[in-house]
Amino acid sequence: MNIIFLPVQILLSLFLLFAVSRVYFRFKEGTINFGSFLFWLALWLAALFTIFYPGFSNYWASLLGIGRGVDAIIYISIALLFYLVFRTNVIIENLREEISQLVREIALKDKPKKKKE
């Protein structure tokens, strides 16, 4: 391990500690469930670990058949990001539909006002 930290290591680790704290607080206030809590915690902690032991990512990368650890991280990150965007999209679309159903229920419940034709 390097005795003197690189600036990038300090900046990234500060950000990651911030991210971990958000995960912890959101879990505490009940915004995210235990599953999401574990997922995000594991993700950020793994990132934190990798910053200080870059060799660790190289080891995994070579296992996967990718030359450099950084490359492996970028590939996996992009795949993960796309998937999360997709999931968010689906969730938003479902929410929209639920809102429509609600709006519809309200519209149908209010007796339609009209005079007899």
Place this chain on the structure above:
Amino acid sequence: MKSKKTKLLVVLPAFNEEKVIEGVLKSLKKELKNLKLTSEIVVIDDASVDKTAKKAQKEGVAVLKHVINRGLGGALQTGLEYGRKKKVDVVVTMDSDGQHDSKDIEKIIGPIMKKKADVVIGSRFLEVKNKIPVLRRIILKLSDLVTFLFFGIYPTDSQSGFRAFSRKAINKIKLRTQQMEVSSEFFDQIRKNKLKFCEVPIRVIYTPYSLAKGQSNLNGIKVLVKLVLRLGR
């Protein structure tokens, strides 16, 4: 007709149509009187910010109000739901901007009354020569092609808002899309529910007003993108 009179519901989804809604309703009421049916008109006010609802109520028709704007698809689904609740025999949907001719109602419900179809769509491209701007014509034709590629039905006018539904169709059709791409989704529903579908020629009256509203040409592209995204879900 049998002893029991056929119950007809005319659904008009409306969003900020205060300028024309009265005129549309007046001519519609006159036309419905001539048909020997029990009929009702319902305006689905999709959270208009103008006086659409008030003006419609003044005309003595039922008005269902969306508290949040949901788009054309959302409004049509509300209209169908209302028809389901009221147990009507036929639902007709029309645009509320005055581009459809109420005189065509008799034509459009014809195949349903004769039990020859469950869904009838009024086409602007059959028999009647309609004056449609060239660019719009191209976009409409492309939409028909897209409809075919997605749903395997090749209509002559997939984006028409003038439709009629039988009791069976009213009960079976469940729309998921909220906005304008709903016009294409009907074909998905027709296929999935094995509904009998046919087209009848209709007349359209394009005014600068109705052209400015409704589907803009650019919207056609948006609709396509949304359909593609839906496939990926």
